[in-house]
Amino acid sequence: MICQNCNKNEANMHMKRIVNGRAAEVHLCKDCARSLGYGEAFTGFGFGGLLGELLSKGEQIGSSVRCSFCGKSFEEIAGDGKMGCAECYNIFYDKLLPSLNRIHGKASYSGSRPQKEASVELRIEELKVALKAAVEQQNFELAATLRDRINDILAEGGEQ
Amino acid sequence: MGAKWYLGTGAQNDVVINTSIHIARNIRSFPFPSRLSLPEKLKVNSVIRDASEAIDDYSFNYAEMKMLSQSEVVSLAERHLVSPEFASSRDGRALLLTEDEAVSVMLNEEDHIRLQVMYAGFALDEAFKTASSIEEQLSRKLDFAFDDKLGYLTQDPVALGTGMKASVVLHLPALVSTSQITKLIATVSKLGLSLRGSYGEGAAAKGDMFRLSNTITLGISELAAIENLKSIALQIAAQERAAREEIFKTPVIEDRIYRAYGVLKYARMIDTNEFMELISLVRLGAVKGLIKMDCASIEALMIHMQPATISLSVDRPLDRVERDKLRAAMVRQNLG
Ligand SMILES: [Zn+2]
Ligand SMILES: [Zn+2]
Numbered sequence: 001m002i003c004q005n006c007n008k009n010e011a012n013m014h015m016k017r018i019v020n021g022r023a024a025e026v027h028l029c030k031d032c033a034r035s036l037g038y039g040e041a042f043t044g045f046g047f048g049g050l051l052g053e054l055l056s057k058g059e060q061i062g063s064s065v066r067c068s069f070c071g072k073s074f075e076e077i078a079g080d081g082k083m084g085c086a087e088c089y090n091i092f093y094d095k096l097l098p099s100l101n102r103i104h105g106k107a108s109y110s111g112s113r114p115q116k117e118a119s120v121e122l123r124i125e126e127l128k129v130a131l132k133a134a135v136e137q138q139n140f141e142l143a144a145t146l147r148d149r150i151n152d153i154l155a156e157g158g159e160q
Numbered sequence: 161m162g163a164k165w166y167l168g169t170g171a172q173n174d175v176v177i178n179t180s181i182h183i184a185r186n187i188r189s190f191p192f193p194s195r196l197s198l199p200e201k202l203k204v205n206s207v208i209r210d211a212s213e214a215i216d217d218y219s220f221n222y223a224e225m226k227m228l229s230q231s232e233v234v235s236l237a238e239r240h241l242v243s244p245e246f247a248s249s250r251d252g253r254a255l256l257l258t259e260d261e262a263v264s265v266m267l268n269e270e271d272h273i274r275l276q277v278m279y280a281g282f283a284l285d286e287a288f289k290t291a292s293s294i295e296e297q298l299s300r301k302l303d304f305a306f307d308d309k310l311g312y313l314t315q316d317p318v319a320l321g322t323g324m325k326a327s328v329v330l331h332l333p334a335l336v337s338t339s340q341i342t343k344l345i346a347t348v349s350k351l352g353l354s355l356r357g358s359y360g361e362g363a364a365a366k367g368d369m370f371r372l373s374n375t376i377t378l379g380i381s382e383l384a385a386i387e388n389l390k391s392i393a394l395q396i397a398a399q400e401r402a403a404r405e406e407i408f409k410t411p412v413i414e415d416r417i418y419r420a421y422g423v424l425k426y427a428r429m430i431d432t433n434e435f436m437e438l439i440s441l442v443r444l445g446a447v448k449g450l451i452k453m454d455c456a457s458i459e460a461l462m463i464h465m466q467p468a469t470i471s472l473s474v475d476r477p478l479d480r481v482e483r484d485k486l487r488a489a490m491v492r493q494n495l496g
Contacts, residue, residue, distance in 0.1 A: 025248075070191035085191040086305035086313045096317065100310075103318055107379020109311035111322035112292070114299050123303050126189040126207065133203040146189070 003029035067091050069145055124150055170281010173455050174447040175397040177329040177358075177369065179283045180240075181291040184314050184323035185273040185298070186305040192315035193252075193268045201252030205267045211301035212256050212265070215294055220265070221257050225250035231468050231477070238466035240278065242266055263294065271314050271323075273298070280456065282393070284326060284386050291324075292382075311378060321377035326386050328393045329358050333368040333444050334403035335396075337413075341370075344396065352376040353392055359436060359466075367436035367462060372396065408448065417445035425495045429484040435465055435491065453495070461494050 003011040009029035066073045072084030074092050083089060089096070127150050134143040170176065186192060190204050205224070212220050225233055228250070237247040241261060246253060246269045256265035266274040275298075277291040305313040312323040319325075335341045348355045355372050357365025372393055374385040407413045420441035424430070430438075443458045445451040463469065465487055471478045478486065 070195045072195060080194070082194045082315050083192060083313070083317060084195045086186065086188050086307075089307060089310060089313050100317060104321065104376075104378040108309055109307075109321055109378060111311055111324070111377075111381045114304055114306050115296060122301070123189070126187060126303055129203060129207055130189040130200075133200045137197055137199055139197075142191075149189075 001027050003027065003032050005029070005032035065091070069142070071141065120153060120156075123153055127153075170279060170283055172282040172397060173280070175330055175332070175400050176282040176393065177331055177459060178278055178280050179287045180276055180278040180327050180329075181284075181287045182325040182327075183273075183275040183291055183295050184271040184319050185275070185295065185302075185312060186271050186314065187273075188303045188305040190272065193270065193272065194315060196252070196268070198252050201268045204272050205252070205254040208265070208267055208273060208298075208302070209254070209256065211298050214301055215297045218258055218263055218294060220263070221259070223255050223257070225253040225255065231472050234468035235466075235472045238469045239463050241276070243269060243274075245269060246274075263290065270316055270319070280459070282328060282397075284328070284390050284393075288326065288382070288386055319377060321379070322382050322385065323377065324382050324385065325373055325377075326389050327371050327373040328389070330370050330372060330393065330396060330400070331368055331440070331443060332370050332396070332400050333440050334407050335400050336365075336368045337407060338403050340399070340403065344399075348372065348392065348396075349375075351388070351392060352380075353389060355396075359462075366433060367440045369440075369462075404444070404448075413444075414450065417441045417448075417450055421445065421451055421495070424491050426492070427488045429481070430488045430491065431480075431484050432465065432467060432487075435487060436462070439465075457494065461491070465491065 001011045003009045004027050006029060009031065011027035011029055013028045013030060014025050064073065067084055067088045068091065069087035070084035072088060074095055077083060077088065077092065127146055131143055131146040131150070134140075134146060170178065187204065187207065190196065190200065193201065193204075196204065209222050212222075225246075228236075230250075233242070233247045233250060236242045236255070237244050239261070241257065241264045242255060243266065246266050252268050254267040256267070257263070262278055264276045264278075266276070275291060275294060277287045277294075279287050307313055311321040314320045314323055332341060335344060345355045352375055353372055354375050355370050358369035358371045359366040372389065374389050376385065380388075420438040424435070424438050424442060439458060439462060442451055442453065443455065446453045446455060446458060464473070467483060470483055470487055470490070473490075474486065
């Protein structure tokens with residue numbers, strides 16, 4: 001597919017826009033997407049192209065490790081540019097770091113923090129909701145992970 | 161329809177149309193939206209909906225996007241209450257919206273929670289205060305995905321950190337007509353901000369409306385990001401005012417403004433592009449006191465004249481010709 005802006009390069013970024021009363025997809029090459037201001041967070045346009053490209057340039061992919069919480073592999077993350085869950089950041093941190101540095105610089109976080117660590121009850125309550133959803137859908141792998149987490153938290157709580 | 165945020169008249173409204181704060185959050189115990197099945201998404205929606213009911217001072221209407229028609233959803237996007245991405249697929253998505261439409265929360269867009277606060281005029285401090293109060297109250301009920309080094313975790317690593325984007329929409333007709341805008345867009349990007357068309361892109365921005373936003377979410381606090389945005393926005397507004405002084409030195413601009421007003425007042429058919437171009441001139445004329453029209457009703461008109469919002473106002477799909485006729489009629493009516 002050819003870029004709709006320059007009509008020259010291959011379009012590798014596909015973004016949703018509202019055009020004449022319809023949600024339409026716009027196809028742009030990487031350069032046009034940047035010059036039109038698409039290289040930013042929160043556009044809600046999906047960053048698959050950008051992150052995928054960053055990742056595949058430097059990082060070694062090709063490993064079969066999967067996230068223990070959501071089951072996504074690093075290869076899949078590099079493919080669609082989307083992290084699967086919070087735990088993915090933990091598991092794939094080293095592989096992700098070069099890309100994070102390229103996107104954000106070597107900065108470390110200095111913004112606001114959650115008021116207090118979420119209470120044990122709250123965390124367990126949410127995990128139970130997630131567990132129920134996983135069981136209803138027969139996603140037993142996720143259900144097992146969630147159950148382990150609940151048990152871990154309960155065990156920690158018990159020790160204190 | 162009750163009073164909406166855009167019907168108010170805000171500070172600096174000769175240049176600043178509105179201010180918005182977006183905050184992205186995810187619940188730790190659920191995978192991010194792209195890894196959720198439909199039933200899981202519905203579960204996430206209900207968990208967040210429950211948490212929202214405990215928020216003081218704000219009450220939300222809740223809507224599953226599946227229950228709305230395609231035009232209704234696109235109209236929400238035209239009114240900037242949801243993103244185009246959100247409007248493009250309705251499955252498993254829901255919206256929390258206050259009556260005045262100043263606060264909206266998209267559920268299961270790119271993240272579980274995309275909170276938006278939008279006020280008329282230049283109101284960064286007020287909008288941030290509202291957004292953080294709501295975020296803080298939600299955080300008491302929900303365990304947000306957070307990491308000490310990376311901050312709030314998002315599905316797209318580009319947004320992680322504060323997960324906050326602050327924006328002001330600026331009306332910059334004089335900077336466009338004096339061709340200063342392209343250079344400005346380049347300068348601003350070096351300062352950790354972006355400037356892009358609010359309706360349409362780049363120099364082809366419709367209605368000369370531009371959105372100025374922070375792009376840095378890691379290594380800078382929310383307050384610092386807002387102060388940075390505030391000072392650049394004020395500088396751009398000052399530059400725009402100076403450019404207006406300059407273009408009003410010739411009679412050409414006054415002629416263009418009155419011609420634009422004449423066309424809007426008498427046209428029998430008008431498409432979105434022409435409407436946006438002319439209404440931009442009329443707004444400039446109104447600010448200069450040439451045309452008796454208040455800015456709030458011009459902003460409301462811009463929003464109501466977008467294609468899906470027009471179709472929605474007659475409750476049936478319209479073809480192009482019908483829509484352009486209806487738009488001209490509605491504009492005539494609004495111009496009195
Ligand atoms: Zn191109
Ligand atoms: Zn994961």
